[in-house]
Amino acid sequence: MRMEDYDLLVQLHQCGTIRSTAKKILLSQPAITQRLKYIEEEWGGEIFVRTSKKLWVTPFGELILSSAREMLQKEEELRTKLAMAEGRVSGTLSIGASSLYSQHFLPEMLQSFTKAYPDVTIDLVTGISSEIRASAYSHQLSIIRGEPIPGFDSIHLFNDPLYVLDVFPLPPLSERPFIEFKTDPDFSRLLERWRHNHQELTHKPTIKVDHFETAKQLMKHGLGMTVLPGSISHKERAAYASLPLVDHEGKAVVRETWACVKPEVRMLPQVNAFLQHLKERSGDDEPPGRAAD
Structure with a gap:
């Protein structure tokens, strides 16, 4: 066969x-x-x-x-x-990547990478970070948001500050419905800790949607406030009221992005080349360029 x-x-x-x-x-x-x-x-x-x-x-x-x-x-x-043996970078590069990173950063990253290494074939699976984390052993490289994967070599790509946005002036936060979007448990816990420090939000009406883009559009139409990562809300923060999320110590609440690789496959030429490509184009504190909104 x-x-x-x-x-x-x-x-x-x-x-x-x-x-x-x-x-x-x-x-x-x-x-x-x-x-x-x-x-x-x-x-x-x-x-x-x-x-x-x-x-x-x-x-x-x-x-x-x-x-x-x-x-x-x-x-x-x-x-x-x-x-x-021939000193070439080729073969299949298997990537599992979070939906947000895949939508806003990965296409440009893969375009430049495959242009530099045309003999590499990309095998890509996307999903929310918890799904990618759960299937990490099925991929050579996993790009996730939140905490790194235990037992994997983890490369910090960037921090992504979170903002609350609304069409009406902020604060106060107590007079508006809160729009949530479907995400992974790690982000939900981060958001719940912030909401815990704002007791006025605890009992507010909540609108639950399937995607952050839906939450963004509902916010734009005045239906409530929402929390969005800074990397995907440049235009909205310029056009609408926004406040950075801070913890009880006044420190910015951020979502970290990591590239996690199984130690035994890191030596593969295509994996090592892509990791170098990621490092060169990802700042340690900021997203790689301004995301297209």
Whole structure:
């Protein structure tokens, strides 16, 4: 079986449906169905049970998938060793990154990196920091906000101060609804500690939304106040009332951003090159440039 076939089986398992796999690898559904039929005929058994909602792996298929993952990993390890022997930076760079960092900073970072190292293939997964933290062992490099990951080599990228914003003058904080957006538990705890120091906020009506951009738009339309990271609120802080969040000692409340890498993969050329790229473009105290709002 070809390496492309092993990769297809892994993609089918990860995506869960032929339709989702077709979108991801840019092949037609009939072409994928035909290739899967050929693979199953070659091995003499059913790898997936097809339903209208999902592909379910059979016990026979689990054995094939295990072998497929092993073969793909061995091929990647060989390519990396060959690249190291030749002094080239190539191979696959597997990154898990927080949604905020992925939306506002990572595209430009990856653009400049892949321009400098065109032989590197990027494998990217995004999500809220708690999700990336939970799946950190599935990636070579994890970019998260909050606390670094224990047991990983962690590089501090920047501090991100938090601000409360409203269309009406601040303070007071007691007369307006509070708009929260879905985030990871670490940010929620940070926010709760700040709110604890402002008892007037404890019993205020709360609007809960799915994304910080939604909270931003509701705030702009006068529906309440919200707290946003400074890196994504440059224009809003210039146009609306804002106050920096401070703790009970009067110190600024900030969200830290970290690049966390497994020690055993840090020596890989593509990982080391990307870490250097991050360091060069990330200040230790400020976000890397002004985010596009």
